[in-house]
Amino acid sequence: MPYTITDKIWEAHEIAKEDEFSLLYIDRHLTHEVTSPVAFSDMKYKGYKVRRPDLSLAVMDHNVPTDSKENPTIDELSEKQMEALWNNSRTFNVPLLDFYSPYQGIIHVVGPELGFSLPGLTIAAGDSHTSTHGALGALAFGIGTSEVEHVFVTQTLWIKKPKQFRIKINGNMKKGVSAKDLALYIIGKIGTGGAIGHIIEYSGETVSEINVEGRMTLCNMSIEAGARSAIIEPDDKVFSYIKDAPLAPKGQDWEDAVKYWKNLKSDPNAKYDKELEIDAGSVKPMVTWGTNPSMVAPVDGYVPYPEEVKDESLRNEYERALKYMELKPGQKITDISVDYVFIGSCTNARLSDLIEAAKVLKGKKVNRSVRALVVPGSEWVKRKAERIGIHKIFIDAGFEWRHSGCSMCIAMNSDRLPPGKRSASTSNRNFENRQGPGGRTHLVSPAMAAAAAVFGHFVDLADVEIAEVM
Amino acid sequence: MQEKIQGKAIPLPLDNVDTDQIIPAQYLRLLEKKGLGKYLFYRWRYDESGKPKKDFVLNDPKFKDGSVLVARKNFGIGSSRENAVWALTDYGIKAVLAESFGDIFYGNSIKNGLACIKLDKKIIDEIIEKSMNGNLFVTIDLANRKVIYEGKEVSFEIEEYARRRLISGQSEIDYTLSHYLDKIEEYEKNVKSFMKTNINETLKKLLEG
Numbered sequence: 001m002p003y004t005i006t007d008k009i010w011e012a013h014e015i016a017k018e019d020e021f022s023l024l025y026i027d028r029h030l031t032h033e034v035t036s037p038v039a040f041s042d043m044k045y046k047g048y049k050v051r052r053p054d055l056s057l058a059v060m061d062h063n064v065p066t067d068s069k070e071n072p073t074i075d076e077l078s079e080k081q082m083e084a085l086w087n088n089s090r091t092f093n094v095p096l097l098d099f100y101s102p103y104q105g106i107i108h109v110v111g112p113e114l115g116f117s118l119p120g121l122t123i124a125a126g127d128s129h130t131s132t133h134g135a136l137g138a139l140a141f142g143i144g145t146s147e148v149e150h151v152f153v154t155q156t157l158w159i160k161k162p163k164q165f166r167i168k169i170n171g172n173m174k175k176g177v178s179a180k181d182l183a184l185y186i187i188g189k190i191g192t193g194g195a196i197g198h199i200i201e202y203s204g205e206t207v208s209e210i211n212v213e214g215r216m217t218l219c220n221m222s223i224e225a226g227a228r229s230a231i232i233e234p235d236d237k238v239f240s241y242i243k244d245a246p247l248a249p250k251g252q253d254w255e256d257a258v259k260y261w262k263n264l265k266s267d268p269n270a271k272y273d274k275e276l277e278i279d280a281g282s283v284k285p286m287v288t289w290g291t292n293p294s295m296v297a298p299v300d301g302y303v304p305y306p307e308e309v310k311d312e313s314l315r316n317e318y319e320r321a322l323k324y325m326e327l328k329p330g331q332k333i334t335d336i337s338v339d340y341v342f343i344g345s346c347t348n349a350r351l352s353d354l355i356e357a358a359k360v361l362k363g364k365k366v367n368r369s370v371r372a373l374v375v376p377g378s379e380w381v382k383r384k385a386e387r388i389g390i391h392k393i394f395i396d397a398g399f400e401w402r403h404s405g406c407s408m409c410i411a412m413n414s415d416r417l418p419p420g421k422r423s424a425s426t427s428n429r430n431f432e433n434r435q436g437p438g439g440r441t442h443l444v445s446p447a448m449a450a451a452a453a454v455f456g457h458f459v460d461l462a463d464v465e466i467a468e469v470m
Numbered sequence: 471m472q473e474k475i476q477g478k479a480i481p482l483p484l485d486n487v488d489t490d491q492i493i494p495a496q497y498l499r500l501l502e503k504k505g506l507g508k509y510l511f512y513r514w515r516y517d518e519s520g521k522p523k524k525d526f527v528l529n530d531p532k533f534k535d536g537s538v539l540v541a542r543k544n545f546g547i548g549s550s551r552e553n554a555v556w557a558l559t560d561y562g563i564k565a566v567l568a569e570s571f572g573d574i575f576y577g578n579s580i581k582n583g584l585a586c587i588k589l590d591k592k593i594i595d596e597i598i599e600k601s602m603n604g605n606l607f608v609t610i611d612l613a614n615r616k617v618i619y620e621g622k623e624v625s626f627e628i629e630e631y632a633r634r635r636l637i638s639g640q641s642e643i644d645y646t647l648s649h650y651l652d653k654i655e656e657y658e659k660n661v662k663s664f665m666k667t668n669i670n671e672t673l674k675k676l677l678e679g
């Protein structure tokens with residue numbers, strides 16, 4: 001029988017099966033301060049141990065202040081949660097990258113960049129965007145806190161094998177179009193529930209062309225289409241991306257690993273439960289106008305007219321969204337002005353994302369009506385950006401160059417979008433109140449966010465000058 | 471053991487109710503799962519000054535004693551926060567009926583004894599309509615895979631694994647350890663050398679270098 005890459009990794013890790021659920025061995029487990037405390041307290045109460053602390057990695061990301069390491073702005077609850085992770089890591093011997101670690105960052109940035117996440121592995125984390133790690137050719141699942149505890153104690157997970165959805169992307173991307181735009185385009189097409197119960201496998205020429213960090217953006221955003229996870233066959237780009245990562249295999253192990261990883265391909269006639277083909281050439285830079293990521297339009301488009309929507313509940317949803325977003329049907333996307341720009345999150349805060357934004361910003365200034373933040377995905381990304389000098393482009397333009405963390409993606413720390421304010425954000429969720437109570441979010445690519453910072457409103461990147469930065 | 475769940479239906483006729491709406495991130499910083507019911511649907515339930523919003527269903531006296539939430543498509547999509555399930559159960563919700571559910575939310579519900587039942591749009595429409603006056607009682611019969619209201623019986627599909635877990639309520643961790651520890655050890659014995667890590671040493675070296 002022909003196998004997909006998902007089948008291959010699944011089979012190698014399935015140690016038991018009961019009815020529709022399989023018991024999968026989990027090779028790597030990432031954890032953060034928000035979804036772990038209840039798991040740890042239950043473990044203490046029941047006298048459980050972490051079975052394999054050496055396959056676990058804890059990182060502080062959601063609550064961490066991003067303004068300063070010396071004089072951070074932090075409230076009591078956030079501090080307590082970080083303290084709890086610190087204590088729990090000690091008690092259970094789990095390696096921790098805490099607030100002060102030079103390798104601290106968002107778990108989905110840190111895992112791949114340290115080589116903790118690798119092709120062919122099963123990876124779990126108490127965080128929905130764990131699908132990100134699928135870009136390396138790993139089988140990665142976001143899980144809840146009960147499952148976090150189950151993985152800590154047993155190093156396994158009970159899970160139903162997802163159905164498989166192949167999305168082939170072919171064609172050349174237009175100027176100003178990035179993996180983020182492809183992702184938003186796809187979510188707009190299939191809807192927020194379009195991939196529920198499925199793992200998406202991305203393939204096609206365009207996907208091979210996209211760099212590994214762009215592929216992470218694609219896999220990351222798959223969650224917003226309801227996908228259980230996402231995966232891409234690993235190739236030479238992936239191997240060179242992880243080769244020098246501190247935790248990647250070395251010497252003979254590296255040779256053996258690459259040989260093994262090269263076989264992690266879907267067989268040519270493998271079967272999928274769903275298939276979709278996308279022509280990348282027809283995708284424009286995208287901007288969301290509503291309160292979930294499927295409410296999206298090309299930048300040269302318009303805010304839709306709810307009355308033209310046939311389905312009643314969708315029409316109601318559109319009306320509700322426009323009211324929340326304070327937008328008018330028929331309004332041009334390029335006429336929407338923004339108050340805040342946030343470049344950050346596990347979707348778009350890796351080095352290549354910052355470079356794309358810097359190319360638009362170079363030699364320009366942030367519009368006077370805009371407050372702009374760039375929050376690198378990890379402290380290491382921050383240092384890499386500083387080494388090549390692009391932090392200067394951001395700072396000269398008038399951006400705040402901050403420390404890493406989830407920041408205004410989720411607004412658990414003091415980085416919040418104030419009520420009634422409108423943001424261009426490179427994050428992944430434009431849900432009501434997500435970036436702060438009453439805040440209004442437009443999801444875009446890093447380049448679009450940078451352009452919105454300069455012009456004060458959205459602009460077609462086809463008309464924007466893109467500079468060389470290196 | 472819970473083979474049957476009974477309660478008054480609360481209509482929430484919306485698609486795409488994401489877990490950020492079920493419980494906002496600002497309330498994820500508490501270190502316990504108890505007491506989250508007061509933050510359930512916080513921003514829909516209360517205004518900025520913390521006063522209940524009249525037009526939200528949970529603030530309607532008719533539904534105060536409701537325990538079966540009825541929504542439309544994609545209930546619980548978005549963030550993996552299990553706090554969404556804890557907020558629902560702490561509030562007193564025993565079951566959610568919807569056309570479809572977010573995958574992670576659905577998995578979390580099983581672990582916490584919250585029955586999430588998928589029903590056809592037609593049935594959901596009917597239950598929502600009938601529940602509007604605050605007088606519809608629904609029974610979820612897990613043993614026979616049936617939803618019962620006003621004498622009408624509707625069959626539903628549910629994974630056998632999920633059904634067993636919901637009925638037994640037993641700790642999954644103890645179950646796994648007592649049944650499969652040998653398989654776990656066997657897997658660990660056979661792990662390929664390149665799949666191993668020496669994380670503590672490597673991190674130490676990184677920090678020194």
Ligand code: SF4
Nearest residue numbers: 129345346406409410
């Ligand atoms: S950046 Fe946002 S989406 Fe990503 S892990 Fe942090 S809070 Fe979640």
